[in-house]
Amino acid sequence: MSVVLTDTQEELRRTVRRAIEEHHGAERVIEAAEPGAGHDDTEVWKALAGIGVPQIGTPESGTGLLDLGLMVQEAGRGLLPGTLLGHALAQRLLLAADGAAEPLTETEAGGHRLAASWGLDPAAVNVEADGALRGRAGAVSEGRQADLLVLPVTTATGTAVACVETGSLAFPADPACALDTGRDWTATDLDGVPARMHRLEPEALRNVLIEAAVLLCFDSLGSAERCLDAAVQYAKERRQFGQAIGGFQAVKHLLVDAHVAVGNARSVTWHAAAVFDSGAADAAFSAHVAKAVTDQAHVRTTATGIQVHGGTGFTREVPAHLHARRSRINERLAGTPGEHLEAMAGHLPAVLAEWSGAPDDRNPAE
Amino acid sequence: MSGPFDGDHARAFRRELRQWFTDNLPDGWGTERFAPHADEDAEVRFLRSWQRTLYDGGWAGISWPAEYGGRGATLLEQAIFVEERDRVKAPFDIGIVGTQMVGPMLITFGTGEQKERYLRRILTGEDLWCQGFSEPDAGSDLAGLRTRAAADGDGWRLSGQKVWTSRAQHADMMILLARTEPVEDVPHRGISAFAVPMDGPGLTVRPLRQINGSAEFCEVFLDEVPVAADALIGRAGEGWKVALTTLSWERFATTRAFEMRRLAAQLWTALPDDARADTDVRTRALGLLAQAHAGGLSYQRMVSTVTAKGEVGVDASAGKLFTTELGQRIVDLALSVLPPDDVLGEVRPGNQGTTSWPLEWVNGFKNTIAAGTSQVQRNIIGERVLGLPKGGAR
Structure with missing residues (x-):
């Protein structure tokens, strides 16, 4: 599906981009990534909530995964420390579970924040006979800021979405994925904590895993775009040998290859979200392709971002390394590229006939 | 939501086209027993006739206006055509220079009379065009071309050499870039574009054998080849715009x-x-x-x-x-x-x-x-x- 954004979508993107620039701009990004600085994003969250971003993606708002994804893309662009990423996944989990729309509405009405575990493994947390949770919630985004942690868990009879008041949780001071200093990934042991549970059918869980992969693609896409923009800008300004370095083909061609990779990432990511929203049968296939292609583009583009900045790129003065760090974490969450390629293989019999009509299937009588 | 390739109209177009390919591809197409071209001339005859089949079926010039023989649709339908064509590996477009490059360029730059004269014949396969752009010393640096067009009465005389001119030996027409003014500060200025019949006096073609075995590339030698005034496409000295437009369509195709x-x-x-x-x-x-x-x-x-x-x-x-x-x-x-x-x-x-x-x-x-x-x-x-x-x- 070739996605062309509507004027409304474009306008909202611009509004959100401006809000992020204003409340969590480039300086703040670098400052927040310093050791011990914390990742307080209260200001930018308030600004996003003021625009109505948390409601995007719900059926009531008439929007879907693509619209929500476009917001996550802006958060990725702005290198936010996880803002929206926990919320977005939590929203999808709650929408997928039976009777969980109510906590979602309550949360929105009360201005509460949601966090989610990107571990996405129900087997990591079990529900005990008394209804308490035991296990470990990994890769939690927005955990320290949120009021409610949402995660898939295993019950005696299947899977469920659990909602845990974060007041009952202890998040350690150290981040869980220390490689990505621009992010506040946390993890916490759930040691008999109480939770509200909503049944999650196996098919609904499969759908959420697809949505999670696509949402993460949007985050990577935004990050890759911004990293490339900055590298292009730098190549226009930085002069050596009497000219801007972007005039040298060795530099120019590096940037062009990244540009092409980012363009492909945009195509597959937007496509995957639009296909999911349309309910078409190839939603899973499209998501697998999207994650594999986008992760690769993100890793490659951010490496280019550092290289083109030269020595400056190896300092904390510019955020190129934060994009690169993010790319290595994102590729490990919601399924690695290898896992998604393997999952994609399972769908090939149906797809390949559509890609190659020759020679056998046209003359079956022969 | 639905993207432009997924609307009802696009789906119907694709279904109709896919069925048409099933019904119209030559018998045995896609199997080893289909081998129409014992020699290159036979291959060219087959591909010209395939172009005629496309035209008769309404699948030639899909994005061209109907008044020039096109389907009057848009590039969207043209793109679906390409996807379906390449899906079944249908016969390739031997007239690609005409159908995908010169034609769309003429729709922008041609006079009414030029459009009338050339466009429909491209779609029917009657006129195959070749592209006289590159020269021995002007490949990637196209503006360095040296072929000259000298004013001669009402018309022009063309002299120079072209190279990598695909299928020139089978072509009826050539879109040619020549210098009508000497190079000054800006090499892109002073270049003009011409529609040149391939059977003119003083024009000779020498095919080059390629590493894939076919003799597609040619050298084209022009020795005082006369062309009429109305062979000029666009304004004299402003052929670079014509060239860029043609090249954009080439990349698209x-x-x-x-x-x-x-x-x-x-x-x-x-x-x-x-x-x-x-x-x-x-x-x-x-x-x-x-x-x-x-x-x-x-x-x-x-x-x-x-x-x-x-x-x-x-x-x-x-x-x-x-x-x-x-x-x-x-x-x-x-x-x-x-x-x-x-x-x-x-x-x-x-x-x-x-x-x-x-x-x-x-x-x-x-x-x-x-x-x-x-x-x-x-x-x-x-x-x-x-x-x-x-x-x-x-």
């Missing part, structure tokens, strides 16, 4: 997204079980399938943009660059891992309806050179899309 997607699919299908079980081969093949799908989606997104704008510009360069390089990676893997019988045969232009990996391998070299090399595409994208400066030291 040589984006091989669905050809490469088909090849990736065929590679996967042809992989023996032991190769498919090899982790490295498997990962590479699956990665290529994913990238091929991305190439197809990017092509569609580009077409959506271009359709809205109504002109191609630099939009097509990324797809041309990406898909031709991807094709080389697909065939590289095929040559390394498919059974010897599939890949170590003779390189010869063979049955078009079937895939010959040796031929695909050799043609892969052509694809990243023709229509602007990959390096030139990177310069175009770097300078005109990313806004990077032109380099002094190249």
Whole structure:
């Protein structure tokens, strides 16, 4: 599906981009990534909530995964420390579970924040006979800021979405994925904590895993775009040998290859979200392709971002390394590229006939 | 929501076209027993007649106005045509210079009389055009061309040499760039574009044998070739605009997204079980399938943009660059891992309806050179899309 954004979508993107620039701009990004600085994003969250971003993606708002994804893309662009990423996944989990729309509405009405575990493994947390949770919630985004942690868990009879008041949780001071200093990934042991549970059918869980992969693609896409923009800008300004370095083909061609990779990432990511929203049968296939292609583009583009900045790129003065760090974490969450390629293989019999009509299937009588 | 390629209209168009291919591809197409071209002349006759079949079916000039014989649809339908054509590996477009480059250029730059004279004959296959742009000393640096057009009474006389002029020996017409004014400060100025009949006095063609076995490339020698005043396309001295427009359409037409997607699919299908079980081969093949799908989606997104704008510009360069390089990676893997019988045969232009990996391998070299090399595409994208400066030291 070739996605062309509507004027409304474009306008909202611009509004959100401006809000992020204003409340969590480039300086703040670098400052927040310093050791011990914390990742307080209260200001930018308030600004996003003021625009109505948390409601995007719900059926009531008439929007879907693509619209929500476009917001996550802006958060990725702005290198936010996880803002929206926990919320977005939590929203999808709650929408997928039976009777969980109510906590979602309550949360929105009360201005509460949601966090989610990107571990996405129900087997990591079990529900005990008394209804308490035991296990470990990994890769939690927005955990320290949120009021409610949402995660898939295993019950005696299947899977469920659990909602845990974060007041009952202890998040350690150290981040869980220390490689990505621009992010506040946390993890916490759930040691008999109480939770509200909503049944999650196996098919609904499969759908959420697809949505999670696509949402993460949007985050990577935004990050890759911004990293490339900055590298292009730098190549226009930085002069050596009497000219801007972007005039040298060795530099120019590096940037062009990244540009092409980012363009492909945009195509597959937007496509995957639009296909999911349309309910078409190839939603899973499209998501697998999207994650594999986008992760690769993100890793490659951010490496280019550092290289083109030269020595400056190896300092904390510019955020190129934060994009690169993010790319290595994102590729490990919601399924690695290898896992998604393997999952994609399972769908090939149906797809390949559509890609190659020759020679056998046209003359079956022969 | 629904993208432009997924609307009811697009779906109906695709269904109708797919059925048409099923009904109209020559008997035996896609099987070994179909071999229409014992020699190149026979092949050209077959491909001209295929163009006529397309025209009669309403599938030629899909995005051209109906008054010139086109279907009156948009580039969106044209893109669906390309996808369906490459899906079944239908006969290739021997008149591509006319149908995909000169025709759209003439619709923009031609006079009413020129459009009337040339356009329909392109679609029917009566006129094959070739492209007289490159010269021995003007390849990637096209503005360095030296062929001269001297005013002669009402008309012009053309002298010089062209090279890499594909299918000149079979062509009826040539779109030719020549210098009508000497080079001054800006080499792009003073170039003019002409529509040149190939049977004129003083015009000779020498085919060059290519590494894929066919004699597609030609040298064209022009020795005081007379052309009439109305052979001039656009204004004298302003041929560079004509050239750029023609080249933009060329990149659009040589984006091989669905050809490469088909090849990736065929590679996967042809992989023996032991190769498919090899982790490295498997990962590479699956990665290529994913990238091929991305190439197809990017092509569609580009077409959506271009359709809205109504002109191609630099939009097509990324797809041309990406898909031709991807094709080389697909065939590289095929040559390394498919059974010897599939890949170590003779390189010869063979049955078009079937895939010959040796031929695909050799043609892969052509694809990243023709229509602007990959390096030139990177310069175009770097300078005109990313806004990077032109380099002094190249």
